[in-house]
Amino acid sequence: MKPSDKRVFGRSGLNVTAFAFGTAPIGNFLQPIDEQTADAMIQTAWDAGIRFYDTAPMYGHGLSELRAGHSLRWKKRDEFVLASKVGRVLKPAKRSEIDFAPWSNAAPNTMSFDYSYDGTMRSFEDSLQRLALEHIDMLFIHDIDRFTRGDEQPEVFRQAMDGCWRALEKLRSEGVVKAIGVGVNEWQVCHEALKQRDFDCFLLAGRYTLLEQEALDEFLPLCVERGAAVLV
DSSP states (O other): OOTTOOOOOOOOGGGEEEEEEEOOGTBBBSOOOHHHHHHHHHHHHHHTTTOOOOTTTTGGGHHHHHHHHHTTTTOOGGGGGGEESSSSSEEOOOGOOOOOOTBBOOOOOEEEEEESSSHHHHHHHHHHHHOOOSOEHHHHHHOHHHHHHHHGHHHHHHIIIIIIIHHHHHHHHHOOEEEEEEEESOOHHHHHHHHHHHEEEETTTTTTSSOOOGGTTTTHHHHHHHTTTOOO
């Protein structure tokens, strides 16, 4: 398999490369990198044939989207696929008021969870502004798992299946985005989301590997049945 190999991403009709570039590192995850290094990382991925890029408002408190947009805006928009996420709303603040961990020297924005309809629309519109690109191809509801939300998870999931779902389904039905899904660290959450709602795709972060394959038992067969794509 080559990074540049193309495949259809489930029923969305999007043609994506087999490898995607996850942009958390250019959001200064754990350690800071400068603008030139961030740009060089994306250009290296591009030169290797990768045309699928995944970002999120969370990554560097918006810094990842700013940097990804800066590097990708010089490319032809129909030559790459871009994913971002919803579920957090950013607000400018003084650096002294922000808890940046685990990000190092991130953008000066506070983050608050918001899985409401209005919060989802605002998150999407803010991402477009930071990226300075004409559109985003796919959107994932971010971090509605117990790994991230602890005992709040059942209520957070319920909110997301209401507010986030209604906003994303509207964006998809109007052709604003091509695919909508859920991005979490637990296959069980993806499985339940697909049983409840008509999602196109899922990002299962670090939970389908050579050593961890529980998703094969129930979740992935349901994805095959429903035509949903999975990014791991």
